[in-house]
Amino acid sequence: MSGGGLATNTGGGEIKPYLVIKPKKGWQLIDFRELKEYRDLFYFLVARDVKIRYKQTVLGGLWAVIQPLFMMIVFTLFFGRLAGIPSDGVPYPIFNYTAMVIWTYFAGSVTFSSNSLVQENTLISKVYFPRLMVPLAPVIALLLDFAIALVLLAGMMIVFRVYPGPEALLVPILLLLLVLTASGTGMFLAALNAKYRDIRYTLTFLLQFWMFASPVVYPASILPEKYHLLYAINPMAGIIEGFRSALLGTTAFPFLMVLISGAVGIIIFVGGALYFKQTERNFADII
Amino acid sequence: MANPLIRVNNLSKRYRIGAVQRGYKTFREAIVEGITAPVRNFGRLRRLTRFKNGEEPDTIWALKDVSFEVNEGEVLGIIGKNGAGKSTLLKILARITEPTSGSVEIYGRVSSLLEVGTGFHPELTGRENIFLNGAILGMSKKEIERKFDEIVAFSEIEKFIDTPVKRYSSGMYVRLAFAVAAHLEPEILLVDEVLAVGDAAFQKKCLGKMEEVAHGGRTVLFVSHNMAAVQTLCSRSVLLENGCLVAEGPSHAVVQQYRGSDGGNRSAYVWEDPKTAPGNELVRLAAVSILNSCGRTVSSIGTDEDFFIEVKYVVLRDGVRPGATAVLFNQEGTCIFSSLSNRDKDWHDKPHPIGLYRSTCLVPMSLLSDGEYRLTVLLWEGSYNLVCRSDETVRFHIRDAGEVRAGYYGGWQGVIRPALRWSTERVSSP
Structure with missing residues (x-):
């Protein structure tokens, strides 16, 4: 056979195409082999997002702290002091800041992720690569901001003398669930936004509403016990409560809530990815 | 037997084009339209990528039943007018968009x-962009690292490699961008008109690189409007017209056909009825044609060929002293030249006996640039009294044979492209 070494020769002398392009029908699965092939691109996309994030700013990476910090100050004044919302036995500032760091990461990821496809329209209409990388890159890139904001949290722990217990070992799992939930939501909204630009305008108040539906300014414990599991259907509820318990020891670790929220988060991730794969074939045509 | 590396089978792609919006008639209608808009918009957006089986009025076939094969090591040109489906085809092959039916x-x-x-x-430096762009084009980090120095050298911007590209001049930007692209080493390369950018010197370099790629045994699909480049680089071409493949074969033949199909060139015009032909009772036009050097009517002439403008006219009364003027316009309507038959020594200002006359004017090779031309013809009599004027009587095409280009295939300015004599000498040594 004079395959020229180009086509993959599959033993029997029959040459299988390296690639077949045809209209795809039905649901598509994620092609992990392809993702692996393009892993260098993903690395560069994340690196780009990180590098350009605070380009030409004076404060640079400090912005990653300022945002949740100022929100925390405002919330502490209004909800902590004026409204007297309880904070599960730890000082309200650290109680709220912990949630605020998580929420800032989540909201930022979802926002960047949702707008990513539209923003990268030239890329999408000019070159092929696994499209999934577009909404996923900002979710990973923002982890750096998240880490920077956590440094201040560590400082606050020392100041307020609040120390994590052994549950802190569960933080990586919680972080994974957080990333999955953020990516899932991001992928879903990004795909939707490609076709319906209404998403961009909906996003602001969707996230605002979602924040108040999550235990950011208040603890889950102000809800009656029997509603906790229902409440955990909001994946951010279990994740934030879990983080706070693991890092601040506010309550006993809410295993059941985290389990439910984690399950919902994974469903959002898988659903978001599937919806994205389902619609990605048209991105270049509609964006 | 050659191995097809790409096999395109009955490829079709349908797009939905926006339906015509109805204007509002009354204020009340406008309000109702406004309120129901979201529902309609939703339907419209939803339908954007959904098609019924039958024909729908607001859809177009950007490609229809296109089939061809590309062999290993072949450089295939894809030509056609704007909107013929060239880019759609390339986008499907590049997996950017999905076909509606068919397969590759x-x-x-x-x-x-x-x-x-x-x-x-723009915020990233040249170095960072090389890596990012390389990865986007499908290179691995290792591959880019290996070729990094070569890429930088090719782009000629060594000094600015750590400057954000937003501070680059557009020329530097394009040079860097092309340098990355030029170092791709895929088995199959799809190229779309990228040579239309950059300054002249760089374009030449790019074309040189393309030639190197083309002769290096790589399989290349090349979409271009630059017929000279297509003919030099591609051994075989396909011609698309309204989404259909209408010709396939050796590039020169396909390019010829493309030229022929171009907007109904009418390179000869004969007035069948002498009574209604432009003119008066003294002299009337009979025919106008464009002839090649063998005397054949042609609609397409290479820049490396002489051609003739032929004007036939009938003298209806003895002793008339007629003459003709040829006025040539290019596609933009710029007048390229006017020329009068008074340069003919034998018959100018001499009394003509009744009869049919033929005046020809030789237009030398290497004078006009490539493009579409229209010829207007005037008849005059005696001391240049205008008898008649026939506007845009014939049209023809000058195709780029590349003889003036001498190896440079980039853009070329100027309404004419004469082959002027150049000489260079060394005036002093340092």
Whole structure:
């Protein structure tokens, strides 16, 4: 056979195409082999997002702290002091800041992720690569901001003398669930936004509403016990409560809530990815 | 037997074009339209990518039943007018968009170059952009690292490699972008008109690189409007027209056919009825044609060929002293030249006996640039009294044979492209 070494020769002398392009029908699965092939691109996309994030700013990476910090100050004044919302036995500032760091990461990821496809329209209409990388890159890139904001949290722990217990070992799992939930939501909204630009305008108040539906300014414990599991259907509820318990020891670790929220988060991730794969074939045509 | 590396089978692609919006008639209608708009918009957006089986009025076939094969090591030109489906075809092959029906089998790794500098970020430095852009084009980090120095050298911007590209001049930007693209080493390369950018010197370099790629045994699909480049680089071409493949074969033949199909060139015009032909009772036009050097009517002439403008007219009364003027316009309507038959010594200002006359004017090779031309003809009599004027009587096409280009295939300015004599001498040594 004079395959020229180009086509993959599959033993029997029959040459299988390296690639077949045809209209795809039905649901598509994620092609992990392809993702692996393009892993260098993903690395560069994340690196780009990180590098350009605070380009030409004076404060640079400090912005990653300022945002949740100022929100925390405002919330502490209004909800902590004026409204007297309880904070599960730890000082309200650290109680709220912990949630605020998580929420800032989540909201930022979802926002960047949702707008990513539209923003990268030239890329999408000019070159092929696994499209999934577009909404996923900002979710990973923002982890750096998240880490920077956590440094201040560590400082606050020392100041307020609040120390994590052994549950802190569960933080990586919680972080994974957080990333999955953020990516899932991001992928879903990004795909939707490609076709319906209404998403961009909906996003602001969707996230605002979602924040108040999550235990950011208040603890889950102000809800009656029997509603906790229902409440955990909001994946951010279990994740934030879990983080706070693991890092601040506010309550006993809410295993059941985290389990439910984690399950919902994974469903959002898988659903978001599937919806994205389902619609990605048209991105270049509609964006 | 050659191996097809790409096999395109009955490929079709349908797009939905926006339906015509109805204007509002009354204020009340406008309000009702406004309120129901979201529902209609939703339906419209939803339908954007959904098609019924039958024909729908607001859809177009950007490609219809296109089939062809590309062999290993072949450089295939894809030509056609704007909107013929060339870019759609390339986008499907590059997996950017999905076909509506049909399939493509590809036996090798594909890289596409539909634009240079895709994904360049203005805030990142040249170095960072090389890596990002390289990765976007499908190179691995290792591969880019290996070729990094070569890329930088090719781009000629060594000094600015750590400067954000937003501070680059547009020329530097394009050079860097092309340098990355030029170092792709896929088995199959899809290229779309990327040569239309950059300054002249760089274009030449790019074309040189393309030639190197083309002769290096790589399989290339090349979409271009630059017929000279297509003919030099591609052994075989396909011609698309309204989404259908209408010709396939050796490039020169396909380019010829493309030229022929171009907007109904009418390179000869004969007035069948002498009574209604332009003119008066003294002299009337009979025919106008464009002839090649063998005397054949042609609609397409190479820049390396002489051709003739032929004007036939009938003298209806003895002793008339008629003459003709040829006025040539290019596609933009710029008048290229006027020329009068008074340069003919034998008959000018001499009394003509009744009869049919033929005046020809030789237009030398290497004078006009390539493009479409229209010829207007005037008849005059005696001391240049205008008898008649026939506007845009014939049209013809000058195709680029490349003889004036002398190896440079980039853009070329100027309404004419004469082959002027150049000489260079060394005036002093340092």
